[in-house]
Structure formats: C-alpha cells, structure tokens
Amino acid sequence: MPDVTVWWVLPVLPVVALALATFAASLDAVLGARVAGRVVALDDVVTPVREGVRLLLTQRRTTRRPDSVVWRVGIGMVPVVALLAAAVIPLGGAGTALSDLDIGVVWWTAWLALLWVALYLVGWGGNSALSLVGGYRFVAQALAYEMPLAITVITVALAGESLRVGAIVEAQQGLWYVVWLPVGFVVYLLTGAAAAFWGPFATPMGADLAGGVTVELSGVDRLVFLAGRYLVLVVVAAFAVPLFLGGGAGPLLPDWAWVLLKTSAVLWLLVWSRRRLAAVRMDRFEEFAWVVLIPVTLVQLFVVCVIVLSTGG
C-alpha cells in the first residue's frame, strides 16, 4: 500500500489543532478560576484569545547579547514539530490523516523528539541564567520520559503488527488497546505530559525559575512558544486516540465526531490533572522512570510479544 497524501487535510489539520489548543488553554483558565474560588466568567473562557491579542500587541523585549538566531529557531520549532507530528494522526475514519505513512509511529516519535532541541535552544538563546537552567531541566526530563514513551508506542505497534497508524486503528476494532494495554495507556499519558512539559512536568518553565525557558520571552515570541506548547499537548492527546481508543470507532456519531470527542476527553484529563498533581522533581522522576517505568513497559512488551506470537500473528 503506497503512502497517499490527502491534500484536503492540509488546510484543515492546523485549524483543528489550533482550535483544540485554544480549547485546552480556555479550559485551563476556567479550572484555574475555580481553584482560585472565583465564579467562572466569560472573561476566563476567552483568556487565550485575550492573552493572544495582548501578546501580539506587546513590544518584544530583548536581553543583553542574545543568540537571536538560535533563540527564534527554537521558539518556532515548538509549533512546527507539533504540526509535523500531527500529519499521521487520522481526523476521522481511514484515509483522513494528511498521510498515513507506513512508518507513522516512528514519524510521530521522531518529530516530538525534536522538542528536546527546541527547548534547549530557547533556554540557551536568551542568554539568561534562569532560562538556561530551564533548558537543561528539559534535557534531563527527556532522558527520563523518552525511553518509556518509545517502548510503549512500540508495544502498541507490535500489538497492531504495523507501524502504520491506520493499521493499528483497524487492528483494535475488536478490543480497544486501552483495555488490553492499560499500563501502556497510563505510561503514555504520564510520559506524554512530560513530553509536553505539562502539569507535574512543567518544571522547565517552573515558577521556581521565574518561568524557566519562558522567562525572557515576550510579545509574539511568547505567543508562538505558548501556543506551540498547547499544540504539543493536543498532539499528545490526539495520538492516544488511534493508539489506545480505537480511532473513530463508536456508535451513532460519525468517525470525525468520535475522534474529536475522544481527543477532547484525553485533553480534558491532561489539563485537569495539572491542578491535581504536584510538580515532580526531575532527579526523582529520572530514577522512577528508569527503575520502575522502563521495566514495567518492557514486561508489557514481552507479554504482548508472547500473545502476538501465540495467536499466530
């Protein structure tokens, strides 16, 4: 089966992704208002739009002797790698991904890995100590989350007996992988949140660093970076749908509606968890990832191997 580019998806994908990112930011603001004990007002709902306009109109500050090229490249990379990774995610039934590549799973993982570079460059480019520390924190975080995430994604590909996202969706029409691989789903959400430096894993831009990698970002730079981060979160949530939640499968509603519903649900879970979980210190998560998560995911990989082989796959 050759890889076909579905051209109508090209303009649709960024719009849908941005809409979901705005939804996530809006939801986060609403939950924040509730935690603060305020009555949720329209003002909270439109926070992402208001903030976006404000940042667009704000003049950019700069630092003393920044490495502007490296800095801007890093900032721009965040939304770009998120959208590139999204190219293999189906928006509905079969044939609704921009291109259902035969190596779709590798594609998604590889582009998201470029986030390490992006964050490091943003941290380094500003010539500011706090943002540099933030960049290094993300490097440490990457060393912790990448292996469990990659092993989990490989396990799903093994269960679906294909690296093609479409084939993985087809393979789980009998039983969604979230039922079959519950540990994988949990590890995916955990490491996915770490990849999007979200919630307990947001220490690269933590308040203890006065904003970490974002400390010197202002104006349109800040807007692109923060929007990009929400896009990464959306892409992480959206990829859970074909991997674990049966893609567009579901009664009554059309495929695309189910994909949208499931993505929103995962996104809601991720956004909600941010205010429920304490920040994780990276040295502790490093140890937890290598001592607990990697063995657990390896055992799961082994079990799936045995099952696939014994059912004559």
Next chain:
Amino acid sequence: MGSAIFFVLAPVAVLAGVLVFRVDSMVRATFLLLVSFLGVAGLAFLLNSGFVGGIMLLMMTGEMVIMVVFMIMFMMNPGGLMPMKMVHNQRFSACAAVLTFLGLAIVILTVRWPAPKGVAPADVTLSIGEGMMGSKMLVFLTAGVALLACMIAALALATHRGRYDRYGDDLDRKTPDDAARGGVGR
C-alpha cells in the same frame, strides 16, 4: 518533485556541515551538525526508506542532546557559554579532508557500478526487518549484547561511586548513602 527536494536538502546538508566549523559557539556547532544530519535523513525519505529516515531523525536528535550533556560534564566551559574555536590541528585536518575527498571521488568515478537488479520490495521496512532479524539475527544480537556490555562496563569504570560506596563494604547498609536523597527505594 523528488529531484527538487534533493536539490534543496543536499546543499542544506553540506552547507550546515561546513558551517559547523565556521561558527564560534558550541551550541551552534552542535545543532548545525544536527541540521546536516536531518538533511541526510530527508534524503533517506526520498529513497523510499522512510524507516531509516525516521530512525535517523530520532537517533541524531537524541545524540546531539546527549552531546549537550557531555558538554556540561567534560568541558572547561560550563554550558558552552563562552565563544570558542571549532577547528584545531588545522594543517593535518585539511590534508586528511582533502585526501579523503579525493579518495572517495576517485572510487565513485572509477568503479563500475552494477546495474540495479530486480525491483524494490513493496514494504521496505519489512524487508529491512527480515534482513536484520532473519539470517543475520545471530550477528546482530551478539553485536548488540556486546555493545551493551561495553556500555555497562564503561559506566562502571567511570562512575564516581559504586555500590560499595553506597551500601558499605559488606553491602549491609539499609539505606544507601547518597549525596542526593529521595526517589525510589528510600
């Protein structure tokens, strides 16, 4: 379309590779090298070897970021913040580079390349997997395990504190004596 992409990616890969030695910042040099590798990964996609391209993308990114970690650990120049020269031992390097280039160019131009036989397999990834894990499985597994053993041995040699430092000479300490507290097992 394919050749248009080639004529974008190939110069990018070469130029970025040249620039690695023209910049004065370790971070720029590291990530220009990454750009160069990404150009080559793009060429692998052009050759219908998406798997090789994707893995190259993933591995080189990881490699460069690990290099950043080494940059902190081993350089006199913490974090790579100070400007530094990227070329050393220039005369010998220049000779080596020119000779290598000439050698490769001579080989490329003089060897009689075999005409392609047969057709490309429908699923390149599958045939790579079968090639590696079929008849060559023993070689790959032996090499893989040997590499892993080397890595573990290197770590054991390089590590500042081993288990006897952590758990005492008779390994009978209940909690390890670590500089940083917390984490699993405490």
